[in-house]
Amino acid sequence: MFRxxxxxxxxxxxxFIGVSIIAFSFIRLLPGDxxxxxxGERVMSPExxxxxxxxxxxxxxxxxQYFDYLTGLLQGDFGSSIVTKRPVLEDxxxxxxxxxxxxxxxxxxxxxxxxxxxxxxxxxRGTWFDQSIMGVALIGYSMPIFWWGLLxxxxxSGYLGWTPVSGRISLMYFFPQVTGFxxxxxLISGQAGAFKSALTYLxxxxxxxxxIPLAVIARQTRSAMLEVLSEDYVRTARAKGMPPFRVIGIxxxxxxxxxxxxxxxxxxxxxxxxAILTETIFSWPGIGKWMVDSVFKRxxxxxxxxxxxxxxxxxxVNLVVDVLYGLVNPRIxx
Amino acid sequence: MAAVETPKxxxxxxxxFWFYFSRNKGAVxxxxxxxxxxxxxxxxxxVAPHDPAIQDRAVLLLPPAFSEGGQASYLLGTDAVGRDIxxxxxxxxxxxxxxxxxxVTLSVISGVLVGLIAGYFRGRVDTVIMRVMDIILAFPSxxxxxxxxxxxxPGLVNAMIAISLVNLPHFVRLTRAAVxxxxxxxxxxxxxxxxxxxxxxxxxxxxxxxxxxxIVQATLAFSAAILDAAALGFLxxxxxxxxxxxxxxxxxxxxxxxxxxxxxxxPGLAILITVLAINLMGDGLRDALDPKLKRS
Numbered sequence: 001m002f003r004x005x006x007x008x009x010x011x012x013x014x015x016f017i018g019v020s021i022i023a024f025s026f027i028r029l030l031p032g033d034x035x036x037x038x039x040g041e042r043v044m045s046p047e048x049x050x051x052x053x054x055x056x057x058x059x060x061x062x063x064x065q066y067f068d069y070l071t072g073l074l075q076g077d078f079g080s081s082i083v084t085k086r087p088v089l090e091d092x093x094x095x096x097x098x099x100x101x102x103x104x105x106x107x108x109x110x111x112x113x114x115x116x117x118x119x120x121x122x123x124x125r126g127t128w129f130d131q132s133i134m135g136v137a138l139i140g141y142s143m144p145i146f147w148w149g150l151l152x153x154x155x156x157s158g159y160l161g162w163t164p165v166s167g168r169i170s171l172m173y174f175f176p177q178v179t180g181f182x183x184x185x186x187l188i189s190g191q192a193g194a195f196k197s198a199l200t201y202l203x204x205x206x207x208x209x210x211x212i213p214l215a216v217i218a219r220q221t222r223s224a225m226l227e228v229l230s231e232d233y234v235r236t237a238r239a240k241g242m243p244p245f246r247v248i249g250i251x252x253x254x255x256x257x258x259x260x261x262x263x264x265x266x267x268x269x270x271x272x273x274x275a276i277l278t279e280t281i282f283s284w285p286g287i288g289k290w291m292v293d294s295v296f297k298r299x300x301x302x303x304x305x306x307x308x309x310x311x312x313x314x315x316x317v318n319l320v321v322d323v324l325y326g327l328v329n330p331r332i333x334x
Numbered sequence: 335m336a337a338v339e340t341p342k343x344x345x346x347x348x349x350x351f352w353f354y355f356s357r358n359k360g361a362v363x364x365x366x367x368x369x370x371x372x373x374x375x376x377x378x379x380x381v382a383p384h385d386p387a388i389q390d391r392a393v394l395l396l397p398p399a400f401s402e403g404g405q406a407s408y409l410l411g412t413d414a415v416g417r418d419i420x421x422x423x424x425x426x427x428x429x430x431x432x433x434x435x436x437x438v439t440l441s442v443i444s445g446v447l448v449g450l451i452a453g454y455f456r457g458r459v460d461t462v463i464m465r466v467m468d469i470i471l472a473f474p475s476x477x478x479x480x481x482x483x484x485x486x487x488p489g490l491v492n493a494m495i496a497i498s499l500v501n502l503p504h505f506v507r508l509t510r511a512a513v514x515x516x517x518x519x520x521x522x523x524x525x526x527x528x529x530x531x532x533x534x535x536x537x538x539x540x541x542x543x544x545x546x547x548x549i550v551q552a553t554l555a556f557s558a559a560i561l562d563a564a565a566l567g568f569l570x571x572x573x574x575x576x577x578x579x580x581x582x583x584x585x586x587x588x589x590x591x592x593x594x595x596x597x598x599x600x601p602g603l604a605i606l607i608t609v610l611a612i613n614l615m616g617d618g619l620r621d622a623l624d625p626k627l628k629r630s
Contacts, residue, residue: 015469143606272474
């Protein structure tokens with residue numbers, strides 16, 4: 001097992017270096033140079049320009065600059081914002097819990113609804129129930145989620161007035177960040193109504209972000225389940241008179257879940273990509289909106305650092321999924 | 335395209351393909367819808383009731399014909415500067431289908447080529463190629479596309495290049511896996527013994543037998559490209575206004591979300607219907623082309 005984990009880690013190193021090269025070269029591929037980007041509209045004398053280039057070490061050879069950048073990364077220095085001057089890592093740490101909370105809620109909803117829906121569709125294969133579940137799943141899978149979010153806002157926030165349009169919690173409530181998770185923090189604060197407020201702010205973004213993973217998980221569960229249901233051991237279990245619920249819930253489902261777990265792991269990238277759109281629509285203060293805003297503000301130092309941090313998160317999650325998968329399915333380890 | 339040449343005895347590859355494809359009702363519906371959209375896109379100049387760019391100050395934010403206050407000549411209403419939404423959607427179909435075709439062509443050609451090289455030669459070449467693909471996959475696709483467009487400059491062409499690049503790893507991986515399975519088979523070895531050269535083995539012997547999963551993936555990539563391009567347009571990084579691209583139309587409509595539901599609803603509906611039709615076809619293609627799923 002340790003060999004397996006170690007092997008996976010070894011593969012991550014070249015990927016990490018590659019990702020850092022992309023993040024490093026990104027800012028240098030932009031038209032103009034970082035100093036000109038920083039100065040923005042202001043006019044700068046050539047002397048001042050050269051001086052700043054020297055100060056920032058931008059006049060040294062590329063490989064020296066890259067090596068410095070990599071050393072900085074390993075010491076936790078992801079650069080500082082051109083606009084706010086705050087360290088990128090600090091902003092990331094502050095904003096990441098919001099994205100994490102939203103993503104976790106979305107994946108919980110997707111798993112809690114997707115797996116039962118997929119199992120039921122497989123068991124009732126070919127019936128109207130199966131067809132309608134799979135029809136809805138395909139619509140979900142084809143959904144432009146940025147439009148879906150707008151529709152939900154029009155209906156639930158505009159027409160019915162049930163949910164707020166943007167943000168994480170009503171401005172009426174103020175309490176210190178403990179975990180960064182609004183749902184938990186609002187409970188800790190003990191303020192009446194705070195939790196409910198946080199929940200109403202969370203419902204629509206969660207629905208939007210969960211849509212595609214939910215559809216993918218339902219489809220994957222159904223096809224994995226169909227495959228397993230035609231296996232001999234399921235027939236044997238049925239033949240010996242085991243109640244259908246046990247056959248499906250215990251014998252079949254456990255084996256069908258193996259590919260589903262992989263699918264769930266693969267949704268991390270989908271969730272983070274979805275977070276970019278979802279957070280933009282609902283003004284959710286997470287890293288997706290942060291990245292989009294930084295691209296528009298031309299705060300390329302934040303984009304560079306953010307790219308690196310987000311890629312690192314995805315690589316780590318993939319590693320954990322791989323290891324978990326190895327634990328569940330011993331065949332993978334060899 | 336999908337037909338594998340077989341002897342003249344029935345059923346031919348195409349007939350067999352159609353047999354399995356047409357058994358999936360959803361796929362046939364998807365095909366019909368897709369053909370209609372294709373027709374509208376090609377003949378947009380004839381079909382569209384209005385010029386998509388003409389702004390009529392007399393009909394700003396006019397509701398659709400079927401709701402109160404609508405006019406029959408503006409079936410789906412008008413936008414904030416008095417342009418006919420239906421006409422813009424019809425012209426927009428051109429952009430979406432064009433984006434899909436270009437992105438799929440770019441990523442299939444380059445992805446298949448790279449995957450073929452990786453799977454055929456293995457060794458160091460393979461390792462390097464797969465590591466590079468891992469690097470691309472380490473970023474959320476939309477974020478990478480967004481940043482690439484920021485570097486290249488916002489616009490439709492750059493959006494297409496960016497989306498092709500983030501789509502690439504899927505084709506590389508798929509081709510590589512298929513090539514590796516096929517390469518060890520007897521017919522390939524026989525062909526090699528008979529004196530076939532490397533290029534012949536790669537492109538004529540192995541590649542045609544790897545096409546089935548690639549065609550299915552290409553359909554998925556087609557719909558994903560339309561979604562991604564619309565998302566980039568929505569974020570302001572894709573096609574630029576006043577281009578009647580569906581995502582860009584949605585971005586322009588966002589501020590009217592509370593007073594004019596139709597400006598927001600119809601462009602998104604157009605995206606959904608198109609993507610859904612293509613995905614339905616993709617499911618049918620998978621049923622028809624994937625021998626593992628064929629049930630006699």
